[in-house]
Amino acid sequence: MADYDVIVIGSGPGGYVCAIRCAQLGLKTACVEGRDTLGGTCLNVGCIPSKALLHATHSLHEAEHNFATMGLKGKAPSVDWKQMLAYKDDVVATNTKGIEFLFKKNKVDWIKGWGKISGKGEVTVGDETHKAKNIVIATGSEASSLPGVEIDEKTVVTSTGALELGKIPKKLVVIGAGVIGLEMGSVYARLGSEVTVVEYLDHITPGMDAEVGKQFQKLLKKQGMDFILGAAVQGVEALKTKAKVSYKLKKDDSEEVLDADVVLVATGRRPFTDGLGLKEAGVNVTDRGVVEVDHWKTNVDGIWAIGDATPGPMLAHKAEDEGMAVAESIAGQAGHVNYDVIPSVIYTTPEVAAVGKTEEQLKDEGRNYKVGKFSFMGNARAKAVFQGDGFVKILSDKDTDRILGVHIIGPSAGDLIHEACVAMEFGAAAEDLARTCHAHPTFSEAVREAALACGDGPIHM
Known part of the structure; x- marks a missing residue:
């Protein structure tokens, strides 16, 4: 007899929502998570901490530029970077502990460790193997880099490193003009960094309505962010305390070099599906690590997949919707997501x-x-x-x-x-x-x- 009706691998927005909904629908449920805290990338090193820093630096901007106009006189606040990071960490801790409370409230078991599908209806975590009628892959995604660009999370960082820099950089180069790059770039621009965004395409925010994108770029430029568009990054040389970013302009093949204290590589994300035993289990996975699904079902009976590990936009709320839909489908209901x-x-x-x-x-x-x-x-x-x-x-x-x-x-x-x-x-x-x-x-x-x-x-x- 199976230990569980459902085992969810991953506790990000898709995974924890799926687990809670399964439990609410009367299914005996466990969630496997190897981090010390629940919530996945989003709550720990993504959506939530970045919004805390965005809020803090927006408040700084208001104090520096608008308070006096409103009759709020006095010396502009100085930035205590360590305290700002501590505030960000407190926000993260409050949210992740909230998920842990919700698991206990809904009787979802947290199996601590990294999970792997080890057989039909089996998930191995450490030395223990747990059986389940259904397994849901909700392992999310990780930052992707460029060929030849080595990440050290100190000088050359992903969004994770950008959330915990030791000091505010004088010069920040952001590679990629997508959501993550522009959000974090705006944080540091408000903190006084000289921010330059290098983008391969000739416009920012791929996929956005062009008219909105043009207005957005104008407003960000007005806020102090510079943009180099149509530029193919050739490499990043990390020195002891600085870095050099070399790029080639597509319009004339000219090569240029930018100096930076910190380089943020924000060139997108890729599914985090390595080491899960998917291929051994017979699950169809693309060369990019994307799990192939049909209404969240993989080609292997009893194995489901949701969120960033599957096709579609890598958005926390998309994963949440899919998590609820899978739970309802497993419970015999009609799970539904309107992707339009x-x-x-x-x-x-x-x-x-x-x-x-x-x-x-x-x-x-x-x-x-x-x-x-x-x-x-x-x-x-x-x-x-x-x-x-x-x-x-x-x-x-x-x-x-x-x-x-x-x-x-x-x-x-x-x-x-x-x-x-x-x-x-x-x-x-x-x-x-x-x-x-x-x-x-x-x-x-x-x-x-x-x-x-x-x-x-x-x-x-």
Whole structure:
């Protein structure tokens, strides 16, 4: 008889959510985790600590640039870097302990150690083998590097090392203009670092709506971040206390060198699936380590996979949704994830958020669409808090008015986007948003105004 109905390998957002939901549905559940704390990359060295530093440095920016205007006079605060890191660590500890409490509350067993599938329905952790009717792979991802670039997490770092630098660098070079690179780059730019972002493509944030991306880059440049686009990094030479980044510009093949105190390699992530015994178990895995799935089922009966280990965007909330869907599927219910309504957010200031199609995607599909836009400069609340930069952009079907995509750059964009998510989940038209009363004064009024712009026009522009 199996020890468990379900063993989840990995306790990140996908894994711990899956384990808790399984337990709630009456399944005897265990979660395997080798870290000293639960929560995976996201809670320990990813989403949560980076947001703590983003908040701390945004508060510093407010004190340095806006307090005096509001009549808050006095000496600007100095930065105690060790204390800021301690604050970040406290935030992490509070969240990871919270997951441990939830495991105990829901009677999920934490099997401490690194797990490996060792046979049909078997997971070996250390010297012990546990049996389960179902095994869920939720091992997440790890930072990927470039050929010839050696990571030491001191001078040449991934996002993990960038969260615990010994001191604030004078010069920071960020390789990659994706979400992680721009978030961490903005943290250090606010702390006074000279930040240069080197990107292979000719634009930042691959996959983002182009109009939003251009505005985003302008605002980040205004905040002190420099960008070298269309540049292929050739190598990183780590010296005793500094580093040299060599790159080649694609437009003319000229080679340049940048000096840096710290180099952040933010060139994406790859599934963390090595050493799990997947191939030995017969599970189909691509050359990149991605587990092949069909409705979260692998080709081996009783083995499931979710989150960053599987195809699709590497987003914590995507993994959470899949974790709940797998739990419900194992319990005999109808697990469901709407992959067309998964939002993405960049937590800089201003924030950037999106859901659904970009304008470029709609053009490629030959879709007839309308664009409704509204600038936050027309939003009273945004202007009152020095955040009038940015806009809301709604894309709707030209014939049916159904919302196809929403893109926001501005204050609280990461929260505002969920109004669009709910609307799209229910197949709403832009007019439905436009006819819904929004409280005044709120940032959310900008969403309504953009919806009005899909029709007869906004009121405040």
